Amino acid sequence: MPTFRKSVFAAICLIAFVYLLRSTRPSDIPGAPGYKPVPDIFTEEQNALRNPRRNGKSSLQQPLAPPPTAPLRERLRFQFPYNLETQFPAYIWQTWKYAPSSKYFDADLRDMEASWTEMHPYFMHQVIGDDTQRHLIEYLYGSVPDVFEAYDSLPLAVMKADFFRYLVLLARGGIYSDIDTRALKPAHFWLPEDLDRKTIGFMVGIEADPDRPDWHDWYTRRIQFCQWTIVAKPGHPILRDMVAYITEEALRMKRAGILKVGKMDRTVMEFTGPGAWTDAVFRYFNDPDYFNILPGDKNVAYEDFSGQTTHRKVGDVVVLPITSFSPGVGQMGAGDTDHPMAFVKHMFDGTWKTDPSL
Template structure:
């Protein structure tokens, strides 16, 4: 029979071991936008797991076994899996996607120039062109603890949707630069932000795709101000990416349950589901979310008017919005400058391969 001294020693050892485990975690950063302390997420998961166990023990229980997706809301699981550290440096990754890698004879010659521009201007960066098969394996690896996310990706009926979804998924998990294969890098990313700006206060850099100041703008674009998603720079775990991943996952699985997640049957267009319309909405949701910004009663929302006719950098919280010239130089409209403009950073060749993709 254990003595009191032995019991006390065992309790002290257990306390020390628990303290050691907690002390080895990455420190909490309560000031980081969108950050929720790891211990808080753990408490929520433990509570949900306990509630599920109690329910299962109740007479008449006949539901499916407890699964990962039933433990906590998707956004909480994403926050726990990919915490946001605002003060961290941007990871030196460049992500692009295409059907083949540059090593393949089937890789388009015109893409060799655009793809190489990113490597040439970013020595020391890890630059990967991810093929369709590798996309699937990478998502399965990164989101293995969230089968609903992988199911949503697998269920998307069009290749362009999977390519859209992948950019949000990879940036949320790993961060860095995502840019379409038909984009030409004009300046290295270190020159995209003005020198006086503290990089430790920036978690996401995006650009304006369209600023159509005309009455029929809705015939050409999905939003009055539209943010492009062919080039995005982000630190891993950013709340906008988390929101976007959750939105696409939830909408995909909803349409799948309703039997409409099929070509020609979906109740959302590509633009509104995975494309720039949905992306723009996610950015504005973030700007107007009191969980991330000190919004007082009577404050007006951040709207397209805050970015229309923008000609230089504009910072909102930890997000830097670049003018249309930065990612769309030379388009000859909407006040965009040319490729020799000081604010021109990326030129999009607008190959539009998704429009002729045989899977559409």
């Protein structure tokens, strides 16, 4: 049971975090092309709340909320609507056991963490510590309690870390990147200048393209999308699907009494990790609700991305080649860190493997 002092400390952390989210900067800051300054986001939200009616009509223009018994995806769609034409929010999200201000923050992570702030001086960069993460999810998903229940029930820290990235991006959008990554180029250079940002809502990179017969001994999928760095506008359908999938599977296993270490009928890779993540991306590419798929059309599959060396746009999603988020791995066609398409370097620290609960 948490002590009263710990509970008060956690509450203070949450209040401080919300305050940071609502903090402002001078309005003349140029910002980053294609990314919306965080102060502007909250100014719009506050104006909508202060002026709920214009000419007798609600300025929010939202329909009635679905009932609590409505399907989870419908409730998520209402709470976190997707607007393709908005800019990417200028957030950078990372998680770690401790905040950078803590004396316990790992010294070998400081340069990597700092690279994100140095490359993105006009972004709001947040490293969410373990003591704050749970409270933030409860704050963001208070209106969808089954999501928080699922998050709170996950038995492994790595699962919570996986789930957190999808949850925070669905609710707030921006960039998520693992703490053991280094920013090589500012995010507004990750897309060609002639590509209209109002037609893009999501960016994902290829993690693995193992063109070898024993690929399944090393990876979960023939083409595997990376989840250590993701860029999204809030409410994107891929994130909604992933959050719903993890929530439904977690609660199903909880009711069956198997949401426990050593008893689950899903591995981490297939439950919250890159296998499940890659499946969610491909489900979106082949969903007739979002794409004009005609009878006889071939499904989008791994063959469409194998050997990719530059950007590829599929609907509102840009798929980046393996070089972008996995430069320097020395295989599968990845370029080095000085390649023009190299944007993020993952150091493959693998700290989740040291989780004592595994």
